[in-house]
Amino acid sequence: MQSIGIVAPSSMHFAEPLALKSGAQIGDYTLVYETYGTLNADRSNAVLVCHALNASHHVAGVYADKPKSTGWWDNMVGPGKPLDTDRFFVIGVNNLGSCFGSTGPMHVNPATGKPYGAAFPLVTVEDWVAAQARLADALGIERFAAVMGGSLGGMQALAWSLMFPDRLRHCMVIASTPKLSAQNIAFNDVARQAILTDPDYRGGDFYAHGVVPKNGLKVARMVGHITYLSNDDMAEKFGRKLRNAAENNDYKFDFGVDFEIESYLRYQGDKFSEYFDANTYLLITKALDYFDPAREFDGDLTKALAQTRAEFFVASFSTDWRFSPERSREIVEALVSNRRRVTYAEIDAPHGHDAFLLEDQRYMNMVRAYYQRIWDQLQGAQA
């Protein structure tokens, strides 16, 4: 299978204000997006792919001028891939508040003429979905063949099935959860405290000061990254291997790097702090914390999901301790209680939460088979 090849982002400006769940609104805004494949004549083959914390509209392919810029789900989306772009018209949208092109904290607030910074309104999963629906309107897509996402992206897919029940045939929720646990929120708050207390954060207006709260972002990313990997996988990949093993295989007795795992995490943290926006990190973690569709139903997920009309594909990974299989099973059980059609795959995979992004034959085969079914349905509907 080959990659979809060279791709390029588009952007669309929305002049009508968007009312947000917080009560605030965004006056006008731009969404950056990419599409792959061709929309068919009856506009029935569109699939929306929703991104997670550290990703964007750039789902598949590469940019002409950046040969290493492969999209984050390139193994999943492309010609002949599980989500086959020879069949489906795939859309990736960068969410509001992100730092990868769509209107976000580093953009100019028309009200002040200065970057939004911490004044960018907190956006929720539901706000993102509302903005995505406007893009779908503009692209002439009344109903998606599927809305699909992993982790935070899965929350968006779930929100689509609740907010616009008739605008998606299939809802694909992977490595996700109906709401964060106290432990999930706790890790997010550690990350936020690391950023907020970094003196270079400057109350969110660091752009004006020509600084970046790199130390805070680094610590935030390090703690986040630990929760993306499984304990076993970390043990196997790093264990207690020393960074300087080749030299003398001894401890350094200082606060530099002794172990490979320290080197790896610090490197990941440093890299992240060089490209990710601190305000975006803060607001995305809040969107995660706030997501809880059962909340308006006294915590009853079954009642919440009674609004859905889509068919569901839910998948989880055995070693994912961030959003464990148990959390996916809650979604499945609530759907089954509502007599919805639901396919559930609990995949035995070693790579923790990150597994949803990685190549795994059983996982890919499941998604491929499910898209075959969607395709067969579409053919039947056309026949």
Next chain:
Amino acid sequence: MQSIGIVAPSSMHFAEPLALKSGAQIGDYTLVYETYGTLNADRSNAVLVCHALNASHHVAGVYADKPKSTGWWDNMVGPGKPLDTDRFFVIGVNNLGSCFGSTGPMHVNPATGKPYGAAFPLVTVEDWVAAQARLADALGIERFAAVMGGSLGGMQALAWSLMFPDRLRHCMVIASTPKLSAQNIAFNDVARQAILTDPDYRGGDFYAHGVVPKNGLKVARMVGHITYLSNDDMAEKFGRKLRNAAENNDYKFDFGVDFEIESYLRYQGDKFSEYFDANTYLLITKALDYFDPAREFDGDLTKALAQTRAEFFVASFSTDWRFSPERSREIVEALVSNRRRVTYAEIDAPHGHDAFLLEDQRYMNMVRAYYQRIWDQLQGAQA
């Protein structure tokens, strides 16, 4: 059962330098300690209790001038308690490098006339045990009835059984591990990075600048605290409860406190940052990372533990994901392979790693029964 009542610390100065595992040495130093109960005539009833990261020599009782200063294991140690001070002579020692009285980073380095700060040498679990052994010498204790500890304290008990096999009859290792995992080290390094990158850390010499790296310490404590609690316990105690639930039960849409768990963790972090020393935190996490008695035996714990002579009590807690029961079983299996006498209790308890400090009837009964056995042995030996 009543507390042991009013207690007071003692201190002992050691003029002879202590050679450390790192190759460095500490010229002279003071250890602060407390004792409870009475040493019997043949000096056979002494029990050494080793402390973990955030604790000290103050194991039981209260200080006369501080009615809320109850010792950290007061539920375990006292008259009629599982470790009964009517029978045993119990010693708690504050370890070198700590911030609770024994010589540590905030004390004056005789070589410079200024506080050690980051120049305080990195000390290991084995260095602590060597220092404790000198205190035992000074107190005239040739052989302990037991050396006991939880978590990092359990590592010290294990190190005693290896370094001084004939100086303890019983070794009691609770909620501990023969070595940290990559994930354990990763969390420690997040904590260290938070402290080291706090501008108020000032390379460890913050004392001279009249500041404290409170933000770094706060984040370090928050992430540590998450690993002390179980996921289930956190879910039950905090869940998604909002801090302002009584007011309007809505999200705040800012970066203040929304959830109870955020409030709790930030409070714990703030409190910790007001009394704990940043240099001590750094060096204790390194002592944790470095502990690995099997290292000199090509990673073979069975070979390492062949040096032991003591009888063992090992206990773990079902929901402890920091040092899970699996890690205790590694110790037990290595001991059994060496045909050592070992009692192992895997206790079904909801409170995660912190369970070793908490009241739990089954746990307390196990420890009580084990000390009864030690007592019976001592009576037999005297008869």
